Amino acid sequence: MRITAREKSKDGRMVRIYLDGRYGFSIPADVYTTSHLYEKDELTEEQVDHIKQDILVQKARERAVNLLMARDRSRFEVRTRLVKLGFDEDIAERVVSDLEAIGYIDDSRFVLKYASDRIKSKALSKKALRYELEQKGIGRDLIDEVLKEFEPEEEEVALRVAKKKFGKYDLSDRAVEMKALKFLIHRGFSYETACNVLRRLQGR
Known part of the structure; x- marks a missing residue:
């Protein structure tokens, strides 16, 4: 040609x-x-195909960088978004790997920031946070490693949640106490954490 x-x-x-x-x-x-x-x-046809492939890779990289400029994302999120935009899985994989190599995508950084922001803004339990991170394609080992850093904060987070929801109620009332206990457990906090929080709110 x-x-x-x-x-x-x-x-x-x-x-x-x-x-x-x-x-x-x-x-x-x-x-x-x-x-x-x-x-x-x-x-040759092979050269044309190679050029077209390089063009698609560049377009996919530009889309990926734009996504990351809007907010930090996990590797899985970027790859999935590129595929949804119509790029082949091979191209999406190549692009996210290239961006990982230069530090544009970093799941460890993403998880740490995401966990910190969600705990502060939404007062999520570690269980709820773990679920959200798994939905973003983060591996269990990395989640476990990062969540260890928030171990001491779990009860404080639960305390904030309980105060916001039940601060105006009389927690010495058994019915209110049980309602608060069920609420905290439903939000993903352990039974032990929920009980400790209620004791603190009751001044015991």
Whole structure:
């Protein structure tokens, strides 16, 4: 196949490449300037496929970086989002691996920040937090490692939750106490933690 013409898009961001008189593919202008593609050049099908693949990888990388600029995300989240946007799984995997290698994606950093933010803003139990992280594709070993750092805070988090929900109620009332106990357990706190919190609120 021979490159018979090239044409810049109106905004100048893309270059349309024509092969044997017909449209072949579009390539970002900045990539075109370094690709050494010239009119009358002969290209094999393999070379064309390789160029198209590189273009898709660059587009996927740009999408991934934009996602990460909006907020930090896990490896699983970025990969899943790219696939949903229509990129092949191989391309999505290649992009997230490249971004991991340069530190743009870091699940350890993501989990630590996510856990800290969620515990502070939503007062989540470790059980509830673990569930959320698993939904984001984080492995159990990494979750366990990070949640150890929040071990001393679990009861304090439960205390904040209980105060917010039952601070105006008389917890010496057995019915109210049982309702508060069930509420805390439902929120993912252990029975022991829930009991300790209620004792503290009751001044015992």
